[in-house]
Amino acid sequence: xxxxxxxxxxxxxxxxxxxxxxxxxxxxxxxxxxxxxxxxxxxxxxxxxxxxxxxxxxxxxxxxxxxxxxxxxxxxxxxxxxxxxxxxxxxxxxxxxxxxxxxxxxxxxxxxxxxxxxxxxxxxxxxxxxxxxxxxxxxxxxxxxxxxxxxxxxxxxxxxxxxxxxxxxxxxxxxxxxxxxxxxxxxxxxxxxxxxxxxxxxxxxxxxxxxxxxxxxxxxxxxxxxxxxxxxxxxxxxxxxxxxxxxxxxxxxxxxxxxxxxxxxxxxxxxxxxxxxxxxxxxxxxxxxxxxxxxxxxxxxxxxxxxxxxxxxxxxxxxxxxxxxxxxxxxxxxxxxxxxxxxx
Numbered sequence: 001x002x003x004x005x006x007x008x009x010x011x012x013x014x015x016x017x018x019x020x021x022x023x024x025x026x027x028x029x030x031x032x033x034x035x036x037x038x039x040x041x042x043x044x045x046x047x048x049x050x051x052x053x054x055x056x057x058x059x060x061x062x063x064x065x066x067x068x069x070x071x072x073x074x075x076x077x078x079x080x081x082x083x084x085x086x087x088x089x090x091x092x093x094x095x096x097x098x099x100x101x102x103x104x105x106x107x108x109x110x111x112x113x114x115x116x117x118x119x120x121x122x123x124x125x126x127x128x129x130x131x132x133x134x135x136x137x138x139x140x141x142x143x144x145x146x147x148x149x150x151x152x153x154x155x156x157x158x159x160x161x162x163x164x165x166x167x168x169x170x171x172x173x174x175x176x177x178x179x180x181x182x183x184x185x186x187x188x189x190x191x192x193x194x195x196x197x198x199x200x201x202x203x204x205x206x207x208x209x210x211x212x213x214x215x216x217x218x219x220x221x222x223x224x225x226x227x228x229x230x231x232x233x234x235x236x237x238x239x240x241x242x243x244x245x246x247x248x249x250x251x252x253x254x255x256x257x258x259x260x261x262x263x264x265x266x267x268x269x270x271x272x273x274x275x276x277x278x279x280x281x282x283x284x285x286x287x288x289x290x291x292x293x294x295x296x297x298x299x300x301x302x303x304x305x306x307x308x309x310x311x312x313x314x315x316x317x318x319x320x321x322x323x324x325x326x327x328x329x330x331x332x333x334x335x336x337x338x339x340x341x342x343x344x
Contacts, residue, residue, distance in 0.1 A: 009051040012106030013059040014098040023102040041071045048075045058109040061117040086115020127236040134203035141196040144189050151186050207232035216329030225290035233283040247326035254280045256319050284318040
């Protein structure tokens with residue numbers, strides 16, 4: 001293997017949790033070096049330094065890629081992220097190992113066939129961590145609330161309130177006639193719910209502080225059903241909105257468009273793809289649920305519900321505010337809403 005080469009180099013990295021494999025190639029696809037390293041910023045920087053200043057590096061957008069991308073960019077490399085769905089054919093090779101995976105990544109990049117994912121800058125990644133932390137806490141709290149319902153069901157107890165976690169519901173829970181093991185579990189779960197309530201309230205303020213001067217964040221809150229929390233989710237998960245050429249591409253990236261299968265004269269359109277940010281889809285659907293009655297969106301939803309059912313209607317209507325979401329970060333305002341108010 002030749003370690004010295006003066007031309008442009010292409011580097012593929014098969015990144016794992018503890019170790020990684022690095023494959024270096026020439027611009028003609030000739031193998032220069034294959035090396036396995038322990039995951040360490042210094043070790044990675046030393047290996048990349050061998051390739052010189054003019055190089056392209058590709059790694060898969062999998063578990064824990066943030067640190068590696070930062071080290072590679074600091075070393076002057078042009079970093080590319082491979083989309084996991086675009087390279088799933090690797091699993092069907094007769095021989096699959098880390099060296100082949102890294103080499104194939106470099107090959108795809110070199111010939112211009114690499115399916116790339118969005119390489120979010122550090123500021124966007126930090127904001128995503130904040131909104132995803134809150135979403136994780138909410139999901140955990142929902143699971144704990146489900147446990148309380150399960151405990152009551154096992155004891156055959158029904159509380160005469162609509163929300164057992166409201167003020168009156170908590171009072172009734174405190175005196176519910178539960179057997180000792182069930183009472184111990186219920187009390188422990190309620191304490192965990194209270195702890196998560198505190199963390200969720202705390203997490204609500206973190207994105208708002210970072211986005212206080214973000215024009216797009218404030219513009220999104222003018223959309224019906226979108227408040228500070230949903231606006232923060234849209235802003236963080238979408239990141240740099242200019243990477244999308246138009247609103248339709250944003251909806252497609254979010255997985256809110258129908259599957260399309262075409263062969264010869266046969267065309268089949270199915271359910272939405274659900275490929276993209278789960279949080280963006282959740283935020284779009286949540287916004288529709290919060291829209292007050294009398295809005296044109298609720299009227300449209302009711303019309304579609306009669307023909308296709310409530311769930312399909314909700315998803316179909318959710319694509320419309322998501323289309324408007326595209327213009328908030330891009331323009332700092334949503335002019336369509338301003339025109340609607342002027343004609344009202």
